Structures are given as structure tokens and as C-alpha cells.
Amino acid sequence: MNRWIILLVLPLFLLDCSNKKKGMLLLPFLGLGDGTTQATTASANDGDGTFTVVGLETTDPSQVTTPDANTNTGEPSNSETPSVVTPTPTPAAPTPAPTTVNNETTTTVVDQTNGGNFNFETNITVPVTVVIVNEAGPVTNAPVTVTESITTGEPNVVGVGTTDGNGSVTIPISVPPTVVSVDISVVGVNPTTGEVVEIVGSAPVQQPATGSNSEGTVVVAPVINVDTTNFQPVNGCVQAVDSDCDGIANNFDEFPDDPSLATIARSGRYTIAFEDMFPSAGDADLNDHSTVFSTEMDKTPTNKVKIIRGTYTHVAKGAGYNHELRLSLDVPTNATVQISYLDGSGNPWNGCASAPKYTANTAGDCTGGTLTPAQLKRGVLLLPSSDKTLFGKKNAPAAGSTFTINDFVRGVTAQVTITFEEPVD
Ligand SMILES: [Ca+2]
Ligand SMILES: [Ca+2]
Ligand SMILES: [Ca+2]
Structure with a gap:
């Protein structure tokens, strides 16, 4: 079966402004051309x-010492093992200048x-x-x-x-x-x-x-x-x-x-949507499998990812075929995958683990576990077969028909935590 194809990412807009960081640099725009095909x-x-x-x-x-004159030309210090500055009296300083x-x-x-x-x-x-x-x-x-x-x-x-x-x-x-x-x-x-x-x-x-x-x-x-x-x-x-x-x-x-971790990268809310007859564009309405998701990544001081957390909710199935959603990770290390599911009412859902298609699989589908690089590259199962995850509904009205909020069925939500044995790029 041909599946997946085209993806659409649509971030939710939050208009809140920075509460912390400073001014905006506004530049004049000089001769940028049409901006689509060549660098200017x-x-x-x-x-x-x-x-x-x-x-x-x-x-x-x-705690702060006056850096010596060699600072600019010295070797970069090892960022993994920074030295602590020994408190010393401020030496006879040149005239303080801002x-x-x-x-x-x-x-x-x-x-x-x-x-x-x-x-x-x-x-x-x-x-x-x-x-x-x-x-x-x-x-x-x-x-x-x-x-x-x-x-x-x-x-x-x-x-x-x-x-x-x-x-x-x-x-x-x-x-x-x-x-x-x-x-x-x-x-x-x-x-x-x-x-x-x-x-x-x-x-x-x-x-x-x-x-x-x-x-x-x-x-x-x-x-x-x-x-x-x-x-x-x-x-x-x-x-x-x-x-x-x-x-x-x-x-x-x-x-x-915690010197091993530094920041959390938050995605905000996205929608990912697929048309399912690749390479045919089909009718290109991107409604065959649609999921709303949000992720966070815990990152190290050197910008590598140690942990990915995500929540993924299936919201539409405008297709005759059934699909599953996997997250493929091309990484050189094992990862521990924890996954749990909620139904549309927020209660635990065990429809994945009870499906023979997945329980026979030893790759962590439905239940998580420690996955190898090959298994991670094949893809962590996020949402199982889409004939199960919208409870018989599709949230895909025919063109011209009426669809109201009361017709909407919230599909299965997967909550996933992926912890890499070694942080990855
Ligand atoms: Ca830290
Ligand atoms: Ca720090
Ligand atoms: Ca379509």
C-alpha cells in the first residue's frame, strides 16, 4: 500500500510578547530581489x-577575576569541565570603563x-x-x-x-x-x-x-x-x-x-497532515491522516537532545485506507520509549495493546521499551492503525455538508517520552 506523503505543519499563533528580552532590530530592506530563487x-x-x-x-x-591579556588568543576551555574562578581581590585596575x-x-x-x-x-x-x-x-x-x-x-x-x-x-x-x-x-x-x-x-x-x-x-x-x-x-x-x-x-x-542539561525546546502546537497516495498528489487536501501534536526536548549545554516528550492526538481520517503514525529517528544510540494512551474522554485506552497486529511486534509498539537504532529508524509507533483511533468516526465531512463542533470526535491521544542513552544531534 502506498501511504504517507505530503506533510503540512501549521503552528498555532501566540501573540504574547517577550517578557524578558529586549528590543527589536528593524532593518531597512535593500535590494532583496524577489527573494525566492537566489541569495542576495x-x-x-x-x-x-x-x-x-x-x-x-x-x-x-x-568571584570575577580580571581576565588576563591572553584570554582572546588562548585555547577554548573544555566546556564539559569548566573551572571555577577562585575568588581573588580585584587587582589594581585600569580606569573602570563601561x-x-x-x-x-x-x-x-x-x-x-x-x-x-x-x-x-x-x-x-x-x-x-x-x-x-x-x-x-x-x-x-x-x-x-x-x-x-x-x-x-x-x-x-x-x-x-x-x-x-x-x-x-x-x-x-x-x-x-x-x-x-x-x-x-x-x-x-x-x-x-x-x-x-x-x-x-x-x-x-x-x-x-x-x-x-x-x-x-x-x-x-x-x-x-x-x-x-x-x-x-x-x-x-x-x-x-x-x-x-x-x-x-x-x-x-x-x-x-544539573550540568548535563540546559534548556527545554518547546514546539508549541502543530498540526501534521498527510495525503496518502504518494507520489500522486491526489486531491491534495491533506485530510487522510491528521494529528495535532506538541513536543518538548530537553537539551544539553552542547545543544544535543537527551529527552523528547510529545503528546499526539488523532483528529481526522479522510481516507479509506488505514494508517499508523510513526516517528522515525535516525540516531546512533538506543532509546527508552515510554508510551501511554488516552481515549477521547481522557481515560486510559488499551486498544493498541489489545490489537494482535501490534502485540505480536517486539519493537516497542504500544508498550514502549528499549529500542535499538534500527528500531528507532523504522519509527516509534505514536498512533496505531487509524481504524481504531477515532472510534469509528472520521471527522472528515463530505464537501458541502455541515460539520459542527458537536460532530467532532476527539481521537486517541498518545503521550510519549523518548530518552536517549546518549544525547543526539
Ligand atoms: Ca544546567
Ligand atoms: Ca548553568
Ligand atoms: Ca485527500
Whole structure:
């Protein structure tokens, strides 16, 4: 049987604004062309960007040492085993001077059209590059955090990285199409005052399309060149701002006392919908199997995923065929899968485990267990055969017929936790 085919991802829109992070960088849009087929570069905000410096609270200023002159050219420290800064008196300091920052952001249009092939994924995926220099040259080993606050109304860490010997880091991110800009944070120290400071700002990931027949936005990859003075990476760990010394400051660390974990990536609510006669587009109404889902991923300080949690509710079956929904994971490690099911009323549902089709299967279907890489690649069973999961209904009215909220049947909900033995990319 031919199955699956085309997927449609549709994020729920939350209009809540950031409660935490700062200003929006608005750029003029210069010569971006039609934005769909070729990369074009636009330069903007010639050094007068909105990146700013904020002080981070340190309960014990003596925890911060003045970084020595070799900080910028030294080897990056091992982020797995950061050293704790030994409290020392502040040495005879040069005249205290504030950290300053100027930035210039350039953008490159990123083709999201999948080379002309049918592509219904609406997430936008771009690299965000940050380049930091100070008066001594490139700033090496600076921790850069990229967040967005549109999806849930709270800052949601979408990527982290550390600058290399050129002061540069490129962080790939994937965000819902409602996200038009991301926020950037770099934590460091002012060597003349010993204060821990944070450089913050934002950069666009979408800009209005320009050119003839253009409408909407184009996706852009930003490169943010930060030119700063009196700013260096923290030389070691300042526990007042990073309790577990994992390199992720407390204000972003959702596991502030666990150095093995750093952040939770929250998807917000999505719908995934399939047309089932691939490669035929069929009638392309994407109603053959539809699921509403939301996921969270617990991530390590190095941006790897340790745990995936998801809730998946079957909501429509506009097909004669039956389908099952699996999550295929191409990873080099085992994972423990825990899964439970609820019926449309929120009560435990055992229709999966009672189906002979699945109980005969030893790959963790219905009951979870420890799955091998091969089993994970075949796919974790999320929702079993769709003739069972809508209780005989379809939520798929014929065109022109009436369908009201009272006609809607909530299908089976799967609650899944996948814990990798080793964190994965
Ligand atoms: Ca931390
Ligand atoms: Ca942590
Ligand atoms: Ca169809």
C-alpha cells in the first residue's frame, strides 16, 4: 500500500510578547530581489544597531577575576569541565570603563522552496551567525544563546554555540513561521570593572519581500558583527550567574543545578497532515491522516537532545485506507520509549495493546521499551492503525455538508517520552 506523503505543519499563533528580552532590530530592506530563487546580500545599520549591554547580578563580585591579556588568543576551555574562578581581590585596575557595543547586521535570503519540489513544511530553518571582536581582536570562546519568544510567550532557547578562533559562531535554528526575529545573548565580563555583563540584541530571520510581484516575507539568514570594547568571555565559571558551571547562564538554564542539561525546546502546537497516495498528489487536501501534536526536548549545554516528550492526538481520517503514525529517528544510540494512551474522554485506552497486529511486534509498539537504532529508524509507533483511533468516526465531512463542533470526535491521544542513552544531534 502506498501511504504517507505530503506533510503540512501549521503552528498555532501566540501573540504574547517577550517578557524578558529586549528590543527589536528593524532593518531597512535593500535590494532583496524577489527573494525566492537566489541569495542576495543586504547590508544594514552601519554600526548603530540596537545591541546593548546589561549588567548581570553577581552576589559576590570577588568571584570575577580580571581576565588576563591572553584570554582572546588562548585555547577554548573544555566546556564539559569548566573551572571555577577562585575568588581573588580585584587587582589594581585600569580606569573602570563601561562595556560598549556596536553591531552591523547583514542578511542573506535563504531559499525555502525546496528546489521547486512540493514542500509544505512551514517551519523556517536558517543559520544565525554571530562574530564578536573587541579592541584586541576576535573574541574566542564566548557563549552565544539564540532565543525566540513568539511560540510560547517566554524566551525559548533555539540554539547555543561558542565563538571560535575567529570570534565567529554559526548556530542553525528552526523556528515556526510566526517568528520574524530572534534574540541574541552573549555573556562575558568587563575586564576593567570585573562585572559580568551580557550583550543582548536581536536579528531578523524574515523580512518583507521586495521586488515585482512580491508579497509576504522572505526568510533571511542574519550575520551579526558585534564590535565591542571592555568585553571578554568569563575566564572560568562565575557561579553567581551559572550555578552548575555548564556554560549556560542561570537566566537561560532551565536545569540550573544539573550540568548535563540546559534548556527545554518547546514546539508549541502543530498540526501534521498527510495525503496518502504518494507520489500522486491526489486531491491534495491533506485530510487522510491528521494529528495535532506538541513536543518538548530537553537539551544539553552542547545543544544535543537527551529527552523528547510529545503528546499526539488523532483528529481526522479522510481516507479509506488505514494508517499508523510513526516517528522515525535516525540516531546512533538506543532509546527508552515510554508510551501511554488516552481515549477521547481522557481515560486510559488499551486498544493498541489489545490489537494482535501490534502485540505480536517486539519493537516497542504500544508498550514502549528499549529500542535499538534500527528500531528507532523504522519509527516509534505514536498512533496505531487509524481504524481504531477515532472510534469509528472520521471527522472528515463530505464537501458541502455541515460539520459542527458537536460532530467532532476527539481521537486517541498518545503521550510519549523518548530518552536517549546518549544525547543526539
Ligand atoms: Ca548553568
Ligand atoms: Ca544546567
Ligand atoms: Ca485527500
